[in-house]
Amino acid sequence: MSGGLDSATCLALARREGYSCFAxxxxxxxxxxxxxxxxxxxxxxLGAERHMVAKIGLDAFxxxxxxxAIEVPKGRSAGDMGHGIPIxxxxxxxxxxxxxxxxxxxVLECSDIFIGVNALDYSGYPDCRPEFIEAFxxxxxxxxxxxxxxxxxxxxxxxxxxxxxxxxxQLGHELGLEFGLTFSCYDPGPGDRPCGQCDxxxxxxxxxxxxxxxxx
Amino acid sequence: MSGGLDSATCLALARREGYSCFAxxxxxxxxxxxxxxxxxxxxxxLGAERHMVAKIGLDAFxxxxxxxAIEVPKGRSAGDMGHGIPIxxxxxxxxxxxxxxxxxxxVLECSDIFIGVNALDYSGYPDCRPEFIEAFxxxxxxxxxxxxxxxxxxxxxxxxxxxxxxxxxQLGHELGLEFGLTFSCYDPGPGDRPCGQCDxxxxxxxxxxxxxxxxx
Numbered sequence: 001m002s003g004g005l006d007s008a009t010c011l012a013l014a015r016r017e018g019y020s021c022f023a024x025x026x027x028x029x030x031x032x033x034x035x036x037x038x039x040x041x042x043x044x045x046l047g048a049e050r051h052m053v054a055k056i057g058l059d060a061f062x063x064x065x066x067x068x069a070i071e072v073p074k075g076r077s078a079g080d081m082g083h084g085i086p087i088x089x090x091x092x093x094x095x096x097x098x099x100x101x102x103x104x105x106x107v108l109e110c111s112d113i114f115i116g117v118n119a120l121d122y123s124g125y126p127d128c129r130p131e132f133i134e135a136f137x138x139x140x141x142x143x144x145x146x147x148x149x150x151x152x153x154x155x156x157x158x159x160x161x162x163x164x165x166x167x168x169x170q171l172g173h174e175l176g177l178e179f180g181l182t183f184s185c186y187d188p189g190p191g192d193r194p195c196g197q198c199d200x201x202x203x204x205x206x207x208x209x210x211x212x213x214x215x216x
Numbered sequence: 217m218s219g220g221l222d223s224a225t226c227l228a229l230a231r232r233e234g235y236s237c238f239a240x241x242x243x244x245x246x247x248x249x250x251x252x253x254x255x256x257x258x259x260x261x262l263g264a265e266r267h268m269v270a271k272i273g274l275d276a277f278x279x280x281x282x283x284x285a286i287e288v289p290k291g292r293s294a295g296d297m298g299h300g301i302p303i304x305x306x307x308x309x310x311x312x313x314x315x316x317x318x319x320x321x322x323v324l325e326c327s328d329i330f331i332g333v334n335a336l337d338y339s340g341y342p343d344c345r346p347e348f349i350e351a352f353x354x355x356x357x358x359x360x361x362x363x364x365x366x367x368x369x370x371x372x373x374x375x376x377x378x379x380x381x382x383x384x385x386q387l388g389h390e391l392g393l394e395f396g397l398t399f400s401c402y403d404p405g406p407g408d409r410p411c412g413q414c415d416x417x418x419x420x421x422x423x424x425x426x427x428x429x430x431x432x
Contacts, residue, residue: 056272061316063323085361092319095359099315100277103308107279126364135358139351143311145301148342 001025001051002116003038004184005204006160009172010116011046013159016175022108023048024101028093029059029067034192038183045181054100064090065186072187074197078206081199085124088186088199094127098136098156105154106144113140114157120164133158165207173213180216217241217267218332219254220400221420222376225388226332227262229375232391238324239264240317244309245275245283250408254399261397270316280306281402288403290413294422297415301340304402304415310343314352314372321370322360329356330373336380349374381423389429396432 001007001023014021023043025036036053043051059067065087066072072088094117101113117128126132137156146152160168172179184204185194194201208215217223217239230237239259241252252269259267275283281303282288288304310333317329333344342348353372362368376384388395400420401410410417424431 052276054273054276057270058319060268060270061320061323063319085364089361090319091322091361092315092359095318095355096312096315099308099312102311103274103279103306104277106307107277126361127359129358129364132355132358135351135355139311139348139355142345142348142351143308143343145305145307145342148301148345 001039001043003035003040003042003182004116004200005165005172005179005182005207006116006118006168007039008042008046008116008177008182009168009175010114010160011042011048012172012175012177014114014157015046019112019114021046021048021114022104022110023051024097024104025051025053026097026100027053027055028090029057031066031072032183032186032188034188035183038181041181045178052104056096056100058090058093058096061091064088066090072195072198074187074195076199076202081124081203083124085126086199089125092127094125094132095136098140102140102143102154106146109152111146111152111154112157113154114159116160117158118160118163118165118168120162130158130161133161164210165203166210169207169211169213173211217255217259219251219256219258219398220332220416221381221388221395221398221423222332222334222384223255224258224262224332224393224398225384225391226330226376227258227264228388228391228393230328230330230373231262235328235330237262237264237330238320238326239267240313240320241267241269242313242316243269243271244306245273247282247288248399248402248404250404251399254397257397261394268320272312272316274306274309274312277307280304282306288411288414290403290411292415292418297340297419299340301342302415305341308343310341310348311352314356318356318359318370322362325368327362327368327370328373329370330375332376333374334376334379334381334384336378346374346377349377380426381419382426385423385427385429389427
């Protein structure tokens with residue numbers, strides 16, 4: 001759970017479906033570490049059983065504007081976002097995040113993992129695609145104790161995968177999500193104010209506009 | 217690279233095949249953290265370009281004798297080891313380790329990942345099986361920039377997968393590996409002496425005995 005719009009909506013949905021939820025966030029050297037405070041707020045507001053923040057130093061590897069001194073691109077058009085993989089892509093990030101989720105799920109004896117990835121209004125990350133998620137689910141069922149013993153089938157739930165950002169805003173709204181608790185910006189300024197110009201800010205704004213809902 | 221027999225032999229083999237090697241170890245809350253010193257010795261002796269130790273707190277999840285207060289089993293017979301998944305299994309460990317390796321490989325623009333897993337004389341871990349490795353390789357080629365752009369094919373090399381422990385000892389011997397640099401014990405005693413009774417110690421002893429080579 002990043003503390004952004006998508007993961008918060010995903011948690012709200014899982015809660016409405018009756019799941020007891022264990023929320024997992026990552027302190028991975030991201031420049032927008034303020035999102036972890038948002039994640040904690042959302043987890044508490046939505047009644048997660050626990051919220052764990054795993055500390056993993058992905059910044060040691062470099063290679064992304066989110067974890068290094070590379071500048072976060074600003075003011076990109078929807079057309080720009082639709083082409084290529086941006087420099088904010090963090091190498092293998094969702095593979096790592098899902099691996100940790102799998103580890104915790106195995107310890108908790110949970111078989112349902114939710115992740116708020118989205119393949120439509122997204123930034124072009126390879127590890128948000130349906131085929132990536134399917135391959136991870138297949139792996140998960142070979143990687144673990146349950147996979148060998150044939151007891152539990154691990155399911156990776158991606159309820160937002162095929163929604164537009166506006167659709168996610170609408171869904172969150174229907175679920176009664178307090179959007180003010182969430183935080184989306186990749187490159188917050190002084191006082192942790194959203195920059196308004198990075199892909200995450202622009203996609204968020206577009207989503208709320210298209211949904212006709214105010215983003216407080 | 218754990219600093220044990222298998223990963224050291226794996227590195228020696230990759231070096232002999234002419235690869236420039238970037239060695240990755242994990243400080244994951246293991247009780248046998250002394251293995252990291254062995255990993256550093258081996259990486260240096262075998263001429264790795266770099267040796268990185270990624271710190272990831274798997275002990276926060278619990279669920280294994282290697283990362284928690286659960287006792288490490290001692291004196292198990294080969295028959296015991298052949299049945300079931302032992303309590304030293306760390307949930308999703310190799311999935312996590314390979315995910316980090318994938319991240320670093322992507323940043324380095326490497327397409328070859330070596331891992332010293334072994335499916336024969338092993339402790340019964342689900343994430344050492346050939347089908348797990350195949351599923352990870354498939355995932356790796358969907359998870360990354362290269363996977364989307366179709367440029368590079370990531371290959372997971374497992375040269376030890378079908379060797380016996382004695383076969384690994386023989387291979388390491390042929391490659392001129394200094395076995396004295398390596399460390400295998402799960403539960404070292406005072407002065408970091410190998411316990412001699414955990415699965416790792418017993419498998420190591422058996423391997424050297426069967427190979428007819430002295431373990432210094």
